[in-house]
Amino acid sequence: MPRPGPRKNPMKKISKIAVNISLLFMSLMCLLVISEITYRLYQRFTRGTPFAMSINMFSDRQLGWKGKKVFGDTKSVKYKIFVVGDSVTNGYGVEEKNMYYSIIGKELDAEIFVYGGRGYGTLQEYMVIDRYFDEINPDLVILQTYGNDFINNLWELETASFFNKNLMIRPYLINGKFEYRFPKFLGRLRVF
Incomplete structure (x- = not known):
């Protein structure tokens, strides 16, 4: 065995x-x-x-978010164009000379003022225009938008969306007032 x-x-x-x-x-x-x-x-x-990330990113203490700000000479006699937008205008990973606004400025021989940020909604873009319009006194304002920008304006829509949120506290227009909230269920409870 x-x-x-x-x-x-x-x-x-x-x-x-x-x-x-x-x-x-x-x-x-x-x-x-x-x-x-x-x-x-x-x-x-x-x-x-x-x-890596653009060196032009900065934190705007007054508006309370990160963005990209590239401003020309406010005293210039050239035609002034103020471009405000989201991640497309931010241009993460794209050289400044290849950005659409740089090409517009070069082709039109205009003074360009740019403010953009990843995840911006049109409400944030409006706040940027409202803050800098008098300082720049532009001849033309270009508001660059994308489909998700409108979702980013309503807390309820952004909270319900799986893809269209940047998971940062942002302003929303609620009952005629700016209110900063986190775009998530019970987001008003989150404190930073």
């Missing part, structure tokens, strides 16, 4: 599988990080695309 061999511990097998899955996952993550860095470096050296 054959002698039974030692019993195999099933936990050892599960442990080995878990280690192998973890190693595979970490290897894939390293590969993704290396690929992302390589792609960004390639874009940087072949197209001049910035490696």
Whole structure:
């Protein structure tokens, strides 16, 4: 009669599988990080695309959010164009000379004033225009909008939306007054 061999511990097998899955996952993550860095470096050296966020981003203490502000000379006698918009105007990752407003300014020989930010709604854009209009005294205002900008104006719509929110406290016009809320269910309870 054959002698039974030692019993195999099933936990050892599960442990080995878990280690192998973890190693595979970490290897894939390293590969993704290396690929992302390589792609960004390639874009940087072949197209001049910035490696990281625009240095023109700033935090506007008066309005209470981050944005991009590129202002020309307010005393210029050139035709003044004030461009206000969201992420398209912010132009994350695009060189300043390639932005649509830079091309407009160059083609029209105009003085350009730009204010844009990722996730802005038209209410925020209105607040920017209201704040800077008298300082700039523009001949033309360009309001760059996108479909989600209108969703970003209503707290109820933005709260219900899965994709069209930037998860930041923003102003909403509620009962004729500006009210800052977080676009999430019970968002009025969130405190920063």
